[in-house]
Amino acid sequence: MKPLRSALISKYQHAPFVQRCLQIKHHIAGTRQTRGVHAYLYLYQMAQAFETADHVAIHQLADKMLQKGDPLGHLYLAKSHLLTNDNEQAKAVLSRFLAENPHHAEATYLLAEIYVRLSDKAAAWQCLQELLAHSKRGKTWQHLSNLVDTPSEFERFCTLFAGYFPDYQTKALPFDIASHLSNAATRAGDTGFALELWRRQYRLGEQVKNLQKSTALKQYTDKKAAAALAALKQCLDHQQVEFFLISGTLLGCIREGKLLGHDKDIDVGVWETHTVQDLARMIRQSGCFYILPIYSQDILVVRHVSGITIDIFIHHRDDGDYWHAGGKTKWSNSPFELTYRRFLGQEYLIPKDYGQYLTENYGADWQIPKTDFDSALDTPNVHIISEQEFIIYLYKKIISAAHSDRRNRYIKTLRLYGENV
Structure with missing residues (x-):
């Protein structure tokens, strides 16, 4: 049954209905409440309301959810307040949801973004670091990497990263995780580290079949x-x-x-x-x-x-x-x-x-x-204004390219820049 479900999701993952359902799945993950059919109807309507930024509908649906005892209403209200740049209110409302669901991944990402808006990067880092103990989602590393701005912050990121991926220098990382480590290095100005990372990813990936590629969903219509x-x-x-x-x-x-x-x-x-x-x-x-x-x-x-x-x-x-x-x-x-x-x-x-x-x-x-x-x-x-960043781009393209002709083209370009591929 699982292979069939995976095949169907893969085939129809770009359809709006499927994308909304996947969003709902992320939102209910980690919550403790049992939901009936009406709750899922509200959740689906909420996804539609956010796609059109209909904040009146968002607040009305959130109120209905809260009346039914579903704290997800607080999460959606917090997202609405963030979108309208009411950051203090977003933080206050979100705290009510996190009080009942302290390790909810999407809520933690939202809280981290609120802290950044409020110029409290230390608090953003702390809540994301605590989430690592309760969630294996790679998105946590993405948010952490975006907090890196200096060499000392990158050193802190690397220390934390090595605790969860101790063999990352000898084994190929999943593409998204490698991208987050590379992003942290680049934001800190250490493009040399990022380049060596992708060189290593390429070498190690050539030795491993079916190296995990990026799984980002296409949103474009x-x-x-x-x-x-x-x-x-x-x-x-x-x-x-x-x-x-x-x-x-x-x-x-x-x-x-x-x-x-x-x-x-x-x-x-x-x-x-x-x-x-x-x-x-x-x-x-x-x-x-x-x-x-x-x-x-x-x-x-x-x-x-x-x-x-x-x-x-x-x-x-x-x-x-x-x-x-x-x-x-x-x-x-x-x-x-x-x-x-x-x-x-x-x-x-x-x-x-x-x-x-x-x-x-x-x-x-x-x-x-x-x-x-x-x-x-x-x-x-x-x-080309940054040769190192350009070479990094080419390595990432090679690793993620499914089409052999396109992959060969990137390899040829890398060789022109003296890369041993």
Whole structure:
């Protein structure tokens, strides 16, 4: 029965119904209450309400759950307060849920995020470290890694990590766990450690069949992406922040009149008159976006309540060069003006001479679809600004690539950089 259930989940895991059910599964895990059919109906309706950031419905459903004696109502109220940036209230409400369910993983992650918002990183670390004794979820390491900002914090992370993975230097780690260790190193500025980690992961992985790959669920659908983009527009328009479509999102707008089906996220640009901290502060007020950990002053990554990720790139205007960057790479464009174009039922700003922009980004044949396009390798206007981070990217791609042709391509590129693969 288990193999059949796993096969069905694998086949239909991208369906909205299945994704909502998986979210519910995570939320009820670790709770002590017995629930009837009506409780699960409320939970499903709650998942739908969060996808549209309907905070009125969220509060109404939470009240019904609490009246039925289900403390999960407090968890959902806390999430709603966090989305509207009412952090103290979120903390107070969440404490009621954790009083009954002290080792609930999702609630602990939420509490850690609240502590970070309240500038209490030590408390965030403490609650996550305590959770490790009660939960084996790799997501705990992800949250811990995002608390690392200095070499001393990375040393503390490594000490804790070695206690749970004592043989990580001699045995291949699951892909997600290795990614969290690498993230901690990179955030601390130790890209050398991260590079050696992925070199070792590659060598050890070649010796082990069926090395675990990333299992992240795809959240992208046209409907969700359109809603997320419209929500960002409403938020930034209210703040009088000019933003414009770029990269794959612009390509989809011009070539297909919709978002590219194979895209994983949405790309937009803002001018350098705004910092990522400015944007984060504005978007936190929206009620429908989570701010993901900041790792660069050139890009802010936000996640809509529907699960859609939006990359907001700061665009710098130098003489003869408008450029934006993303960690390992930088993309340069000729100076451009902006104009409005109707897209997905809204008016969005785009480069006025979009033909020139898209040619610079994708080549003269930009009108021909390329599903295997890699923005770090294939864009004519790309420049590598961190060779170590670029090599790390290639190793991660090799390890996670299922398609042999694509994998061989990354291997060839690594060899050009002197890597022994």
